Amino acid sequence: MATLVLLGGGACMKSKITFTLDGQTIEVPAGSTLLEACRQAGSEVPTLCHDDRLHPYGGCRMCLVEMEGAPRLVPACKTQVQADMQVRSQSEKLERVRTTIAQMLLSEHTPGNGVQEDQLQSYAKKNKVEAPLRFASSAAWEDRNRFLGFDPQACILCDRCVRYCDEVMQCSALEHVGQGSQARIQPTNGQSFLDTSCELCGGCISTCPTGALYEKQAVDADGKVKARVEQTEKTRTVCTFCGVGCVLDVHTHQRQVVKISAEAGVGSNDGHLCNKGRFAWQFIHHPDRLQQPLLRNADGHLQAASWEQAYARIREGFTRIQNQYGSDSIGFLASSRCTNEDVYTLQKLARAVIGTNNVHSCAAT
Amino acid sequence: MDIRCLEGLRGCGGAGFAAAFKWEAVRREAGGDKVVICNADEGEPGTFKDGWLLRHHVQTILRGMQKAAQHCGATRGFVYLRPEYQAHGGILLEAIAALVEEGLLSAGSGQVYAAQSFPGRPAVLASSGLSDCALASLDWHVQHGAQELVGQATAQGGVELAPPSHGYALPPRESGPIPPAPSSGHPFRLDLCWGGGAYICGEETALLESMEGRRPQPRHKPPFPTQSGLWGLPTLINNVETFWWAERLLTGDCKTPAGSHRLYSVSGAVQRPGVYEAPVGLSARALVEDFAGGLREGAEVSCWIPGGAATGILPGSLLDTPLSPDGLSAVGTAPGTAAVVIYSQPTDPRTIAAQIMRFFAQESCSQCTPCRLGCRAAAAWLEGSEAFPQVEVEAQWLEAMELGSICGLGFTAPLVLRQWRRWFCSAEVPA
Numbered sequence: 001m002a003t004l005v006l007l008g009g010g011a012c013m014k015s016k017i018t019f020t021l022d023g024q025t026i027e028v029p030a031g032s033t034l035l036e037a038c039r040q041a042g043s044e045v046p047t048l049c050h051d052d053r054l055h056p057y058g059g060c061r062m063c064l065v066e067m068e069g070a071p072r073l074v075p076a077c078k079t080q081v082q083a084d085m086q087v088r089s090q091s092e093k094l095e096r097v098r099t100t101i102a103q104m105l106l107s108e109h110t111p112g113n114g115v116q117e118d119q120l121q122s123y124a125k126k127n128k129v130e131a132p133l134r135f136a137s138s139a140a141w142e143d144r145n146r147f148l149g150f151d152p153q154a155c156i157l158c159d160r161c162v163r164y165c166d167e168v169m170q171c172s173a174l175e176h177v178g179q180g181s182q183a184r185i186q187p188t189n190g191q192s193f194l195d196t197s198c199e200l201c202g203g204c205i206s207t208c209p210t211g212a213l214y215e216k217q218a219v220d221a222d223g224k225v226k227a228r229v230e231q232t233e234k235t236r237t238v239c240t241f242c243g244v245g246c247v248l249d250v251h252t253h254q255r256q257v258v259k260i261s262a263e264a265g266v267g268s269n270d271g272h273l274c275n276k277g278r279f280a281w282q283f284i285h286h287p288d289r290l291q292q293p294l295l296r297n298a299d300g301h302l303q304a305a306s307w308e309q310a311y312a313r314i315r316e317g318f319t320r321i322q323n324q325y326g327s328d329s330i331g332f333l334a335s336s337r338c339t340n341e342d343v344y345t346l347q348k349l350a351r352a353v354i355g356t357n358n359v360h361s362c363a364a365t
Numbered sequence: 366m367d368i369r370c371l372e373g374l375r376g377c378g379g380a381g382f383a384a385a386f387k388w389e390a391v392r393r394e395a396g397g398d399k400v401v402i403c404n405a406d407e408g409e410p411g412t413f414k415d416g417w418l419l420r421h422h423v424q425t426i427l428r429g430m431q432k433a434a435q436h437c438g439a440t441r442g443f444v445y446l447r448p449e450y451q452a453h454g455g456i457l458l459e460a461i462a463a464l465v466e467e468g469l470l471s472a473g474s475g476q477v478y479a480a481q482s483f484p485g486r487p488a489v490l491a492s493s494g495l496s497d498c499a500l501a502s503l504d505w506h507v508q509h510g511a512q513e514l515v516g517q518a519t520a521q522g523g524v525e526l527a528p529p530s531h532g533y534a535l536p537p538r539e540s541g542p543i544p545p546a547p548s549s550g551h552p553f554r555l556d557l558c559w560g561g562g563a564y565i566c567g568e569e570t571a572l573l574e575s576m577e578g579r580r581p582q583p584r585h586k587p588p589f590p591t592q593s594g595l596w597g598l599p600t601l602i603n604n605v606e607t608f609w610w611a612e613r614l615l616t617g618d619c620k621t622p623a624g625s626h627r628l629y630s631v632s633g634a635v636q637r638p639g640v641y642e643a644p645v646g647l648s649a650r651a652l653v654e655d656f657a658g659g660l661r662e663g664a665e666v667s668c669w670i671p672g673g674a675a676t677g678i679l680p681g682s683l684l685d686t687p688l689s690p691d692g693l694s695a696v697g698t699a700p701g702t703a704a705v706v707i708y709s710q711p712t713d714p715r716t717i718a719a720q721i722m723r724f725f726a727q728e729s730c731s732q733c734t735p736c737r738l739g740c741r742a743a744a745a746w747l748e749g750s751e752a753f754p755q756v757e758v759e760a761q762w763l764e765a766m767e768l769g770s771i772c773g774l775g776f777t778a779p780l781v782l783r784q785w786r787r788w789f790c791s792a793e794v795p796a
Binding site: 058059060061064072073075078079096097099100101103104105107108132133135156157159175176177178179180181182183 | 483484485563565580585726727728729730731732733734735737738739740741742745751752754755758761762764765767768769770771776
């Protein structure tokens with residue numbers, strides 16, 4: 001009861017704060033960041049190092065805003081709204097500074113290979129930003145793992161992958177090493193991902209804003225990208241590997257799967273996936289994959305059949321066993337890949353149709 | 366404790382923040398778990414007065430820390446020591462032991478810890494046999510070849526890379542019970558923490574991050590360390606020299622008013638490089654002539670640094686500028702760490718500006734874009750490896766660094782380029 005009151009009270013009584021944003025009085029829930037407030041007010045503030053699922057970092061400086069009384073610009077992602085703040089999120093000065101920061105990032109950035117969206121390039125194209133100088137790119141990164149591709153030349157050191165790996169996965173398989181021009185991201189201790197505590201969940205790919213991290217399976221053996229992300233058709237579906245029900249987006253090109261991603265903020269998984277959900281999809285196009293029921297003929301050879309024929313064979317077999325040995329000679333085991341609804345239906349079948357309580361799900365253990 | 370005598374005392378670590386304000390801010394914070402840290406990560410190129418103080422007046426500094434702790438209600442203290450100051454570690458530990466003996470510090474003081482550095486950072490520089498003056502500027506001069514001063518360093522014992530000599534643990538959050546010190550009645554445990562070895566570790570919040578075991582990247586302020594510092598506790602961080610002045614002012618040993626004198630680190634083309642106490646507002650010329658024995662035989666000033674590398678360079682014609690906040694602000698800079706470096710002809714001021722900027726570019730923690738890439742570009746422009754862009758583009762890059770960097774490294778770095786342009790370069794787009 002006490003818990004209920006606390007939870008309920010917290011949700012309803014969350015206090016509001018008012019402040020001034022771009023000349024308008026805005027009311028936001030206490031504890032909001034300036035970035036959240038800007039989004040609520042419909043003011044578009046660019047971000048690169050920010051991911052709602054991670055602690056604010058304030059490193060890329062794209063989201064700088066003007067705050068009355070502050071000696072310098074402040075990062076909207078990292079600044080909490082205080083009552084009576086006076087903030088400007090759009091101005092000539094801010095546009096100039098944001099453009100300049102994009103120029104700076106572009107000066108050491110080579111566009112990603114296109115498997116993922118490159119948000120820095122998108123911003124640069126939209127706002128016609130070009131770097132006034134080019135620094136030599138970082139060294140390429142070869143890794144013997146089959147799933148995670150890493151192109152340091154497209155990296156902008158936003159630390160999202162490192163923070164994701166620390167904060168969400170608690171694996172610390174990525175690290176930010178060095179300083180200044182030597183600063184770079186690498187799998188911990190500069191080893192292959194396979195020799196770190198990496199679980200190959202690919203969460204770092206999902207959070208990378210420039211496509212420096214990408215799905216290797218979307219690239220041919222000769223290094224050619226199968227399809228750029230904007231060429232793929234996205235189909236939203238639910239993962240069948242377990243009962244959690246993660247929401248997936250399957251990217252296809254010419255009816256072939258290119259990669260699987262998940263969108264942050266959607267479904268119970270909030271963009272997170274495990275290695276199976278993200279990478280284990282080759283069976284879809286495998287020649288051995290069953291695409292219709294098969295029944296053994298009198299010679300013991302498998303032959304294609306219709307679903308009606310298959311169900312008839314099952315019904316026949318179960319009825320024979322039930323008649324000969326009784327209902328309790330039959331048991332039902334549900335796979336952990338079944339949903340709650342599937343498991344419910346299975347036990348209904350066991351109890352109501354067959355008449356046995358021999359039911360179990362492997363997810364129960 | 367009445368600390369009114371500290372009014373006017375400005376922090377001596379470079380930023381010049383009012384010391385008494387910090388002491389009061391920490392005192393006002395609720396709770397008994399507070400920390401006092403002495404920032405002895407003296408890394409501003411050209412600055413060596415803290416090293417000198419630690420060698421010659423270490424007890425005064427530690428007594429100042431104890432007074433601060435008692436005033437603020439802090440029970441734990443650390444001296445965060447630059448790892449190149451190897452000899453000073455032993456001096457500090459001896460002094461701590463003496464003050465435990467005397468009953469001013471709690472029993473158990475004098476533990477040794479080490480803070481986190483940047484993964485991948487090279488080992489610390491071997492420093493045995495070097496004077497404070499040479500030591501202070503080691504990494505800058507060695508990495509960036511500021512030949513005029515490297516000469517002094519190498520002549521006094523050579524310079525080589527050495528592996529970090531310590532295998533100490535991070536300072537632990539839990540201290541266990543701290544007994545009251547017999548003579549003061551106030552519990553205060555004072556320990557030594559070897560610094561992370563990077564320039565940025567002297568920035569107070571990067572210092573805190575490194576003590577907590579993370580990459581030494583500066584934090585966003587607010588909250589300020591006085592509200593939420595080490596392990597989230599209210600924390601007073603002052604420079605070595607600030608504690609030294611505070612102790613002398615509080616005991617009445619100092620006959621000059623608070624903030625009227627400073628310790629100047631004078632080096633470069635002078636007869637007697639060294640640390641000199643002089644009134645604030647004296648000119649660099651007076652400092653060199655009356656204290657440092659004048660310019661080196663036959664030396665003609667090419668340019669000079671008024672207060673450590675971050676304060677940029679000035680021409681010889683401005684040697685009569687008073688080294689006060691007002692005097693230096695009139696020529697576009699600030700007193701900084703009060704480190705005066707004189708460069709003689711034929712050193713090209715552009716080379717000095719380029720070396721300082723390259724130092725900042727290398728030492729940038731790489732957390733924020735404007736500092737990481739702005740310093741890198743400015744260094745390349747000054748060195749000539751990249752052509753200067755159009756004036757407007759350069760202005761926008763410097764503006765983004767000044768307005769958009771997280772910490773003082775990034776937002777003061779443009780000063781070096783601005784000062785060189787203002788005093789030494791007439792071309793709109795330099796070659």
